Amino acid sequence: MDASVLIHFTDRFGGVSAAPFESNNLAYHVADNPLHVKANRTFTCKALGISWMADMEQVHGTAVRIATERANRTFEACDGLITQMENLALMVLVADCIPVLMHDPKTRTVAAVHAGRAGAFGGIVLEALRAMRETFGVQPEHLHVSLGPSIGGCCYELDGVALEEAKKRFGAHVHGRTLDLRALVEEQLKAAGVLHVKSTFGCTCCDTRYFSYRRDKTTGRQAGIIMLKGEDESKKRSL
Ligand SMILES: [Zn+2]
Structure with missing residues (x-):
């Protein structure tokens, strides 16, 4: 793993939110106590060295x-963020949708993308590659892409x-009535020339360590977080 980039996926643990958002809910829009969300974000950022x-x-x-x-x-109305700024973390919030984190070590560029069904069908990861x-x-063959915890083809x-649209457009990833969204996004990435795709997490709906909208409806959000690590500003000043 490249030490000059932070790539992290959170789970439910280590926060202060009460049920049904217990405990490390990082989203303000889900009717959790905003003071708890603020504390969770502060703890998470501190633990990861994010300013x-x-x-x-x-x-x-x-x-x-x-x-x-x-x-x-907070950027309005979008599902992908890209930056070359060092020490600026990008965060995508999810509870079943796929948090997609991208890193190009050649150009020192990172992206965080929210890929749910609508976004994936619309080609959000391809839009991120294009941008x-x-x-x-950024050349797709240099990118390293990590797909975080998200709902599996099992659930x-x-x-x-x-279902009809999924069958018609992405039939290879529909099994009975279920869709393997991660396999679909992986295929989109590979077809676009991305060589390095890491997808090692299980299903958020099966695994109670994660928030799952499908399982619990009213619930919190976990995050995918990516940041280019730069020289410590305070160290620079002291030289
Ligand atoms: Zn499952």
Whole structure:
């Protein structure tokens, strides 16, 4: 693992939120006590050595934005964030959707992407690849992509229009009524030329160490977090 980049996926543990958000819920939009969410975010950032963090108002779309300032900021209406800023963490929040973290060691570029069914069907990971290439010259073959804990093909049952669309467009990943969303996203990445895809986590709906919307409906959100580590600013100043 490249020591110059932080790649981390959180789980339910180590926070202060009460049921049904117990305990390390990192999302403000799920009706948890905002003071608890703030404390959870503060603890998580401190533990990971994060001073600045950008997150997204995620909307299950395909818009991708570039973060160019080291600031705590929530980007409106998007599902992918890209940056070359050092010491700026990017965070994606999920409870079954796939948190996708991307790192290009060649150009020192990172991305955090929210890939649920709508986003994956719309090609959010391909949009992120396109934006990384256009803005920073990232070549897909240099990228290292990690897919975090998310709902598995074991539990992700669809019905109605969603099932029909999945069968029609991504039939290879539909088994009976269930969709293997991670396999679908992996295939999209590989078809676009990405060689290094790591997908080692289990199913959030089966594994109670994670928040799962499908299992619990009212629940918290875990995070995928990525950050380019730079020289410590305080050290620089003391030289
Ligand atoms: Zn499962």
